[in-house]
Amino acid sequence: MEYPPDNSWLEPIKRQYYAVVPLKQFIWPDDLDDATQLDFYNEVLNDIRMVNLQPRRSYIFMIFKALQRSIEGYGDTMISEIAEIWQNMLIQSCTRGSEDEGFSYKSYFLDENLKNGVVLTLKESDAFLCKGTTGLVTWEAAKILS
Template sequence: MAPEESAGSWSLLQSFERRFLAARALRSFPWQSLEEKLRESSDSALLLLDILQKTVKHPVCVRHPPAAKYTRCFLSELIKKHEAVHAEPLDELYESLAEVLTAEESAQCHRSYLLPSGDAVTLSESTAIVSHGTTGLVTWDAALHLAEWAIENPAVFAHRTVLELGSGAGLTGLVVCKTCRPRAYVFSDCHSRVLQQLRGNLLLNGLSPDPDATAGSERPLVSVAPLDWDIATVPQLSAFQPDVVIAADVLYCPEVTLSLIGVLQRLSACRRDHNPDVYVAFTVRNPETCQLFKAELGRAAIRWEAVPPHHRKLFPYEEQSETAMLKLTLPASPAC
């Protein structure tokens, strides 16, 4: 195989691997490139077997599989591409499909994200965007954006206490805990079902909210805290004593935006020595909501600056979505 052909095949395999492990929409896969490769390749069966090993047969997926329906649809599409080049039937594809045809559907599925170290962050998530009255049971693009930025900027978190507002499924926090060496990390949310899922995802990734489980280890001290922004008090927030505060995809409506401003104001009154660094990542869905956020920051005397985009895209998410991140400077306040 020529070097350029080998590089092209490796890139294609990596794209399929990362998208399948994260259970991204099938339309986002490079199907056309695959079909072209299959037509050009002298051994199309080998390429398809490699894709099978990088996706359905991947060790991470074997342990923590995506939704059964998703796997069935993926394998059906892979078989269509194979049949389109008029190749001999590939038994392994049909055998894999047969294995999931009888699998039971579940309201939960797994999504996995590969880190530069080769380790993976795996999340148990709802198969529905809205479930149990909340959108916090799935991972949103801004969480992936913030996680990528954290990997490029580990010094922001190293040996510091991090408070995450609206942790959702926990992707960003798990990436920070696995790659940035924080001293302590507080996952927080207000919905009981989200908090339950968060605790499960911590255990799924080898982290425990039990202080005794991390005593004497290099792992950060992690905790899961119920935190309702509208009723959180200064003493409650002060107990966290964060050095860094982060939030991802929490600017989805004016009411929540105003609640976020309120909790940031109370956080500015909590630090005994200095205010924490604050980073908020968001997908620009409604420009008016973003303008509201910036206007309210001004009214609260919270300075902001845009964080330059990071260079390396590690995780698969929608290319067309506009994702941004702000660094906030909370106003100085008397110590609690």
């Protein structure tokens, strides 16, 4: 599939990443060449507004593993900017353990404009959400209950 030159393919990826969409529903581009990876790095992983509002570390690990598999599946290599983030996360998990900080974020872009639009961010605490719950995603659960 050819993607538009304006990088509009990044919008759904960014929405999926920050909303912590399950990987089986995650839509990757068909080609992850160096330019595509750099766009992903700049627009998703290095977004200044979102740098302190990252998803759960375990989710980020799964994203990096899936990204690496996709890149290698095309016979490409991971660009240094993404590889450096991945390497730093692996080092941190060895020194601090693989557990999350006790909370994480899910962010929902409410406007079409991802750069300047409204973002609803939920801070989730492990004290309230634990394994074995009903499986409802926070935002979707809130919409159902409202």
